[in-house]
Amino acid sequence: MKSGRLILLLIFINLFIAGCNNDNDYSLDNYWITIGNIEGDNDGFIVVTDGGDRLFPSANAVPGYPLENGDRLWVNYTILGDGEAGSDIDYYVKINLFEDILTKGIFILTPENADSIGHDPVWVRNPDENIWIANNYLNIFFKYEGAPWIVHFINVVSDTDNPATPEGTPILELRHNKNGDQSKGTLLTGFISIDLKSLQEEGKDSVNFILRAIDENGDYTLDKEYTYVYDNIPDSAATEAVNIRAIPENLKIE
Numbered sequence: 001m002k003s004g005r006l007i008l009l010l011i012f013i014n015l016f017i018a019g020c021n022n023d024n025d026y027s028l029d030n031y032w033i034t035i036g037n038i039e040g041d042n043d044g045f046i047v048v049t050d051g052g053d054r055l056f057p058s059a060n061a062v063p064g065y066p067l068e069n070g071d072r073l074w075v076n077y078t079i080l081g082d083g084e085a086g087s088d089i090d091y092y093v094k095i096n097l098f099e100d101i102l103t104k105g106i107f108i109l110t111p112e113n114a115d116s117i118g119h120d121p122v123w124v125r126n127p128d129e130n131i132w133i134a135n136n137y138l139n140i141f142f143k144y145e146g147a148p149w150i151v152h153f154i155n156v157v158s159d160t161d162n163p164a165t166p167e168g169t170p171i172l173e174l175r176h177n178k179n180g181d182q183s184k185g186t187l188l189t190g191f192i193s194i195d196l197k198s199l200q201e202e203g204k205d206s207v208n209f210i211l212r213a214i215d216e217n218g219d220y221t222l223d224k225e226y227t228y229v230y231d232n233i234p235d236s237a238a239t240e241a242v243n244i245r246a247i248p249e250n251l252k253i254e
Helices: 002-021
Strands: 032-041 044-049 054-060 072-082 091-100 102-105 107-109 131-134 137-145 153-159 171-177 187-195 206-214 220-229
Touching: 044 072, 054 072, 102 153, 107 171, 131 220, 137 153, 137 171, 153 187
Parallel strands: 054 091, 102 187, 107 153, 171 206
Antiparallel strands: 032 044, 032 072, 044 054, 072 091, 131 137, 137 187, 153 171, 206 220
16 A cells, blocks of 8 residues: 555656646756846846847846846846746746846047047957847957956947948947056956947838957957847847856956
8 A cells, every 4th residue: 555655656746847847848957048138126027038038037046136127137047937828928937147238328439538438459259259239239249458357448439520431331339448457468358238229210120330349450350340120139049048158247347
């Protein structure tokens, strides 16, 4: 009798575990890394990813992380299950980690503020992989030379003296101010998201622009044209990385 009860108990446990894993075979051993914006605040929020998914935090490993509506962050999460049919939630998740993303608009460069914006070199290696547009943001992984304990400044600017090509294509430049840092030889990694909505023109659904950046010789090692499609939500696979890239800490970048 006892052995029969034990067998029934084991069958029940196996059925329960199978039910928890659901049809998509989600596992607590798996995690996703994505970029998203916060809707809500610490009292109650969801994450809207650049791929268009809406994530509800059923569990949160960082409950004290300060959140405000509109914050843009790297999110490390584990999927616990699918959202209910007819709801506005795509996945119930466990939040494993948040990391703030430096988020700015396009800065208007003038002769008066040019020095504070800086002329120091900045590099983007493999721009096809490290620059992309999603959800009205230009996202850039970049390299800069310096010490991790000194604050550096990074911006994407439009120069009032040279705002566009003769054909009318807007020109943007990734600008770096090393803030007096004399360190040499060590390349650090930073990441920034730039809100592109100020480029939108009424009556259009997209705009082309050129992005530039100079190296240590003052040469444009990055000089590439991009197409910004308004409100573009790309395929999730293009904006979510699974276990392949560490989230940048941005050290002392402002």
